[in-house]
Amino acid sequence: MTGTVTKGAQTRAAILDRAVDLASAEGLEGLSIGRLAAELRMSKSGLFAHFGSKQELQLATIEAAAERFRAAVIEPAREAPDGAPRLRAMGERYLDHLDLYSGGCFWGATSAEYDDRPGPVRDAVAGALDAWLAELERQARIAGVERPERFAFELYAVVMGANARYRLSGDRRVFDYAREALARLEEELPR
Amino acid sequence: MTGTVTKGAQTRAAILDRAVDLASAEGLEGLSIGRLAAELRMSKSGLFAHFGSKQELQLATIEAAAERFRAAVIEPAREAPDGAPRLRAMGERYLDHLDLYSGGCFWGATSAEYDDRPGPVRDAVAGALDAWLAELERQARIAGVERPERFAFELYAVVMGANARYRLSGDRRVFDYAREALARLEEELPR
DNA sequence: GATTTGCACGAACGTTCGTGCTATTCAGTA
DNA sequence: TACTGAATAGCACGAACGTTCGTGCAAATC
Numbered sequence: 363m364t365g366t367v368t369k370g371a372q373t374r375a376a377i378l379d380r381a382v383d384l385a386s387a388e389g390l391e392g393l394s395i396g397r398l399a400a401e402l403r404m405s406k407s408g409l410f411a412h413f414g415s416k417q418e419l420q421l422a423t424i425e426a427a428a429e430r431f432r433a434a435v436i437e438p439a440r441e442a443p444d445g446a447p448r449l450r451a452m453g454e455r456y457l458d459h460l461d462l463y464s465g466g467c468f469w470g471a472t473s474a475e476y477d478d479r480p481g482p483v484r485d486a487v488a489g490a491l492d493a494w495l496a497e498l499e500r501q502a503r504i505a506g507v508e509r510p511e512r513f514a515f516e517l518y519a520v521v522m523g524a525n526a527r528y529r530l531s532g533d534r535r536v537f538d539y540a541r542e543a544l545a546r547l548e549e550e551l552p553r
Numbered sequence: 554m555t556g557t558v559t560k561g562a563q564t565r566a567a568i569l570d571r572a573v574d575l576a577s578a579e580g581l582e583g584l585s586i587g588r589l590a591a592e593l594r595m596s597k598s599g600l601f602a603h604f605g606s607k608q609e610l611q612l613a614t615i616e617a618a619a620e621r622f623r624a625a626v627i628e629p630a631r632e633a634p635d636g637a638p639r640l641r642a643m644g645e646r647y648l649d650h651l652d653l654y655s656g657g658c659f660w661g662a663t664s665a666e667y668d669d670r671p672g673p674v675r676d677a678v679a680g681a682l683d684a685w686l687a688e689l690e691r692q693a694r695i696a697g698v699e700r701p702e703r704f705a706f707e708l709y710a711v712v713m714g715a716n717a718r719y720r721l722s723g724d725r726r727v728f729d730y731a732r733e734a735l736a737r738l739e740e741e742l743p744r
Numbered sequence: 745g746a747t748t749t750g751c752a753c754g755a756a757c758g759t760t761c762g763t764g765c766t767a768t769t770c771a772g773t774a
Numbered sequence: 775t776a777c778t779g780a781a782t783a784g785c786a787c788g789a790a791c792g793t794t795c796g797t798g799c800a801a802a803t804c
Contacts, residue, residue, distance in 0.1 A: 369751070370750065370751060373751080373752090388669070388670075391582075391583065392582065394790080395792065396791070404752070406753095407752075407753065407794085408752040409752090412751090416792060471665050471666075471668075474720075477657060477662075478579070478656045478720070487721075488721050488722070511730070512730045515727055515731075516734055519710050519714025519718070520707070520714075522717065523707075523710025523711075523714055524710070526664060526713065527710070530679050530682060535702070539706045540706075540710075543707055561780070564781080585762090587760075587761070587762090596784075597762090597783090598763090598784070599783055601762080602783095603781090605763095606763080607761090607763085
């Protein structure tokens with residue numbers, strides 16, 4: 363029956379939920395099946411059977427992280443109208459949603475990890491980030507920015523930089539700096 | 554005799570030179586002693602003897618990377634006078650020096666990898682990055698910026714963002730975007 | 745009630761990892 | 775040329791990794 367959540371699907375979802383957190387802290391390579399199983403109090407083989415290979419687990423984890431990102435950043439920001447308000451909402455939502463991970467931004471951690479490891483995993487990570495950049499670009503275009511790619515890059519750099527800096531220094535003031543930078547970016551928008 | 558370069562020191566330097574590249578691509582954890590030895594055509598145990606433990610190898614690699622960074626970014630930028638010109642030179646030198654690594658910025662890769670792994674390695678990485686941020690901040694203060702920390706963060710975010718984005722997309726235009734952002738930051742400076 | 749399916753388990757495989765010991769080779773000095 | 779300490783190699787270890795296999799059990803299907 364459509365909508366029925368089987369036991370297996372529940373377990374799988376629980377695995378992936380934990381996997382996203384673990385990967386955001388230890389990376390997608392450091393995400394070991396044995397550790398993940400131990401944390402979830404299940405056997406390595408039982409967990410493994412859900413995915414068939416480590417790579418499939420990694421890809422499923424990426425998809426789960428993308429889903430979390432959509433639910434926490436993209437979707438809420440849709441309440442704001444296209445263009446400038448949406449851009450402001452996405453930047454703000456991104457900074458807020460960082461608390462959802464126990465190990466900082468999933469994309470910050472995994473993109474640095476896989477940028478030099480060709481393969482399906484890298485492609486999936488790059489695809490997810492490209493999609494976000496493309497959405498930023500689209501909204502910048504709607505807002506009337508003359509060079510949306512440049513604008514999207516700068517917004518990305520500021521918020522990801524804040525994540526990276528906070529992770530290493532523990533100094534929450536970087537979020538204030540980031541918000542100021544976003545505000546100054548906003549002033550660039552034609553009105 | 555002081556200044557004499559023994560055979561061991563030469564080997565050690567060659568190991569670390571390769572280790573910095575390998576770690577910038579595979580991370581400090583992915584930097585395996587066996588692989589490193591194979592690439593340098595020496596035995597695992599022979600290489601290992603130079604450091605005594607993997608952690609010591611990692612710490613030495615970080616120090617070597619810091620040295621490379623100083624030689625390629627900090628020192629050349631010293632030719633420019635303190636303040637605004639120095640800030641411009643450091644941003645520019647950073648972007649240029651990225652070609653020195655085969656796997657992108659060493660600090661971008663390792664700081665994301667270790668931000669959630671407490672210990673001496675994390676401390677060393679954080680220390681090196683803090684030192685750079687502090688230097689940026691110092692120069693911003695000399696240039697008369699009202700809030701040097703904020704300025705340093707923004708410069709950092711832009712250039713590290715360019716590295717991350719280029720690594721994943723392969724699109725060199727991000728360097729142009731970064732340079733424009735640096736130019737706009739420069740306009741902020743009091744004259 | 746019999747049979748099939750979904751899900752999880754424990755044991756074991758081969759490989760790679762870091763690390764420890766011992767033997768060998770090499771360079772520089774007496 | 776013999777000696778000596780530094781530098782490198784050889785070999786083995788225990789642990790962790792991803793993966794495979796056969797099995798147990800509960801729910802669903804017939």
